[in-house]
Amino acid sequence: MNAVLQDPMQAPTTDGWPDDALPLVAELEPSAPFPMEALPPVLADYGCVIQRCTQAPDALVGNSLLAAASLAVQPHANVMLPHSASVPTSLFIVSVAESGERKSAVDRLALHAHATFEKVKADEAREALEQFAKLDKKAKETETIPREAVFLASDPTVEGLCKLLHAGLPSVGVFSAEGGRFLGGHGMSDDMALRTAAGLSLFWDGSPVDRVRSGDGASKLFGRRVALHLMAQPRAAFAWLSNPVLKDQGLFSRCLVAYPASTAGTRMFRDEKAEDNPAAAAYVTRMTELLSGKWPINEFYELQPQHMGIPGAARRLWIEMHDQIERSISGDLKPVRALASKAAEHMGRMAGVFTMIDNPQATTVTEEAMQRAALGVEFYLGEALRLAGVQPLHEKSEQASMLWGWLGLRGKKHISLPELVQFGPAKLRKAETMRSVMDVLADHYMVRKVPDGLVAYNGKFRREAWEVRL
Numbered sequence: 001m002n003a004v005l006q007d008p009m010q011a012p013t014t015d016g017w018p019d020d021a022l023p024l025v026a027e028l029e030p031s032a033p034f035p036m037e038a039l040p041p042v043l044a045d046y047g048c049v050i051q052r053c054t055q056a057p058d059a060l061v062g063n064s065l066l067a068a069a070s071l072a073v074q075p076h077a078n079v080m081l082p083h084s085a086s087v088p089t090s091l092f093i094v095s096v097a098e099s100g101e102r103k104s105a106v107d108r109l110a111l112h113a114h115a116t117f118e119k120v121k122a123d124e125a126r127e128a129l130e131q132f133a134k135l136d137k138k139a140k141e142t143e144t145i146p147r148e149a150v151f152l153a154s155d156p157t158v159e160g161l162c163k164l165l166h167a168g169l170p171s172v173g174v175f176s177a178e179g180g181r182f183l184g185g186h187g188m189s190d191d192m193a194l195r196t197a198a199g200l201s202l203f204w205d206g207s208p209v210d211r212v213r214s215g216d217g218a219s220k221l222f223g224r225r226v227a228l229h230l231m232a233q234p235r236a237a238f239a240w241l242s243n244p245v246l247k248d249q250g251l252f253s254r255c256l257v258a259y260p261a262s263t264a265g266t267r268m269f270r271d272e273k274a275e276d277n278p279a280a281a282a283y284v285t286r287m288t289e290l291l292s293g294k295w296p297i298n299e300f301y302e303l304q305p306q307h308m309g310i311p312g313a314a315r316r317l318w319i320e321m322h323d324q325i326e327r328s329i330s331g332d333l334k335p336v337r338a339l340a341s342k343a344a345e346h347m348g349r350m351a352g353v354f355t356m357i358d359n360p361q362a363t364t365v366t367e368e369a370m371q372r373a374a375l376g377v378e379f380y381l382g383e384a385l386r387l388a389g390v391q392p393l394h395e396k397s398e399q400a401s402m403l404w405g406w407l408g409l410r411g412k413k414h415i416s417l418p419e420l421v422q423f424g425p426a427k428l429r430k431a432e433t434m435r436s437v438m439d440v441l442a443d444h445y446m447v448r449k450v451p452d453g454l455v456a457y458n459g460k461f462r463r464e465a466w467e468v469r470l
Helices: 041-054 058-073 103-110 112-133 137-142 158-167 193-205 234-241 244-249 278-292 312-328 334-341 343-358 367-388 397-410 417-423 431-443
Strands: 077-080 086-088 092-096 171-176 209-213 217-221 225-232 255-258 306-308 414-416 447-449 465-468
Touching: 041 058, 041 103, 041 278, 041 343, 058 092, 058 103, 058 112, 058 171, 058 225, 058 255, 058 278, 058 343, 077 343, 086 193, 086 343, 092 234, 103 112, 112 278, 158 171, 158 193, 158 209, 158 217, 193 209, 193 225, 193 244, 225 234, 255 367, 278 343, 312 343, 312 367, 334 343, 334 367, 343 367, 397 431, 414 417, 417 431, 431 447
Parallel strands: 077 306, 092 225, 092 255, 171 225
Antiparallel strands: 077 086, 209 217, 414 465, 447 465
16 A cells, blocks of 8 residues: 555545545646637637637637648748757647547638648649559659648558658648547557657657668658647546656657646537638638648758748847746746747747748748747646646556546446456456556545455455445
């Protein structure tokens, strides 16, 4: 038993249990409102319309529009940070929301122009492939095989993403309203998670990515861009975000995460469609202008985005925020120091996106865009600090939550160790694992040891058994 978690103030009830079980994770403070006003007007106006029509959580809407804007801008521009580093305008965003929070509806509205762009490209690619297939063998040797046209990928492995970027468009988005599929898929399995995270981190950095295949040798992918937005339910998201291996790798410091309060129970019927609002037309027009505009691609089909400088007042604001955040890393921001160390870069990237959304012909980052980006980064740092409190109170809390859910479904007052090992959650079916996880549940007053054992479900006496708090 873990004595640290025992609460001497918990008075027992008449049946010997303390009045309340202890939570397996710390409770969250209320979420701050998403700063919709920090987005450029063409995004903010449409964001207010989407939020009003879908009644989805504010940060779900804001995250979707910010990620969609990043995907539209990233082929066109990098940002030259004041310390001379040129970084992409790609953003990695994670939205945490329960089932039923209208993730798919928001995603569809935010990505309407992007889906249309992808369909146009797919039609062009199909026609080009049909024409290529009609060529004779000699003609095919002098022609380039038409490229694939996948622009929005929902559940890729890093190998699949590399293949896609090698044979298809040089700029893509990993976007999913069912992000749990990606977080729990093959690419994030125990033996693949580190490789996937490392590959995604390289794409976020804008670095060349190795592509090694037994059939076609080794090569590097230069000039590729990836934006990411995963919407996932809390259990899947926090299991992923608490993975110690991935934490050490550094992927999470490249992600902007928000977990807004649910709006369920307040969503009364509204006879209004977001698509019919003039703000929708303005948004789609701007996204289409960026997506369908000429991408800067060289003869090797590599992106060569323009390098946007940060001059004058925008530069001074960036430096001021950089230094302010740096001073706080050993203080208020210490619990999220990994994200804080990259916060100024996030701000520069975001300011680049905002500048291009305001004016697709811009060549330098504006002061107004930097001011807006500063508000955005403050929000995400606040969310990171708030969500740091959702870390498990015990290193085995995730396993304990899994087992507690299984015990609840089983609905029986007593259980023995053999029964746990035979029928319990598959990932826990080892005697030592079950003992240690049941100890955690006992520490939280959810189960308690039956000291003298009991006759189990199959009629046999079992020495190791527990009573379950129903």
